[in-house]
Amino acid sequence: TGSMQYPVVLVLGPLRSGTTLFTQWLASTGLVAYPTNLLSRFYQAPILGAKIQLLLTDPCYSFRDELVEFTQQPGYSSENGKTQGVLAPNEFWYFWRRFLPDPSRDVWSDDELSAGMDVDTLLPELIGMMDVFKKPLLMKAMLFNYNVRFLSSVFEKAVFVQMKRDVASNVDSILAARERQFGNRDKWYSFRSPEYNELKDMDAAEQVAGQVYYINKAIDEGLAGVSESRKMTIEYEDFCNDPESFYTALGSRLSQNGFQASGEYTSENQFQVTRQNVDNPEVLAACRKYTG
Secondary structure (H helix, E strand, O other), X not given: OOOOOOOEEEEEOOOOOOHHHHHHHHHHHOOOEOOEHHHXXXXXXXXXXXXXXXXXXXXXXXXXXXOHHHHOOOOOOXXXXXXXXXXXXXXXHHHHHOOOOOOOOOOOOHHHHHHHOOHHHHHHHHHHHHHHHOOOEEEXXXXXXXXXXXXXXXXOOEEEEEEEOOHHHHHHHHHHHHHHHHOOOOOOOOOOOOOHHHHOOOOHHHHHHHHHHHHHHHHHHHHHOOOHHHEEEEEHHHHHHOHHHHHHHHHHHHHHOOOOXXXXXXXXXXXXXXXXXXXXXXXXXXXXHHHO
16 A cells, blocks of 8 residues: 555544534635545545546636536535535545445444454555545544544554533433434434443433443543544534634644645634533433443
8 A cells, every 4th residue: 555645634522522513614624635425425436536526626627617516615504414515524434334344333343443444445545535635534433433542553644533522412412313313312323332232221311421421431542542643632612612723733733744734724713502501400410420
């Protein structure tokens, strides 16, 4: 395989912790490339997909705005992580699952991934996409919240971005997402974490509080062994109040990993923090069960 000229930016964190907003925002800054809804159609041939996307959407290939619909910038809406628009960020899970030892599962140990993940195909495809876009590649990597050590060993250049959110707000948001997705709060939503069997028979709020607690714990433990230049933790609320400061912080991490960012910051100055000061007693009691 060729070597990584550009770092990958891998976003980790619990569901509903701000990962989609962060991804949409970072995509909007132009600092990085990222899998779009268009590119997701080419998950089995992503380098070809990247070239086609460039031809269709890059202004330098545009002749008198023939394909103007493709260049319209997506906004910040999403429904349970799903975005709309040709160039809106896509979670790209199909791509990741191609390389896994058992794609039907949601959880693997680092040892299983070391033994069975097809890294020899994955790396050249990531490198190839970055060579087309000439930028770092931003990817949601929550499938691997429990495998930070493994990922860190596989990518010679990576910056891990850990999203955290006020726990009660996070739990409340997941319960609402369950309602939207299934019409009730009791059905498990998102990837099954390793603690699924321990959590599945609890009531909904406790289940979700456990889900958030264990995911945060796994990422904290995984990142403990990663050097400072390769990681940053972002509190959702702080990010909403001052996105630009995180653009600067991420830019310095990228430069430590060999990519010099150019250009002024031109994106949002602030986002509205949703679900502040959750005071639902059931949610607060469930959170206390884990945090003591």
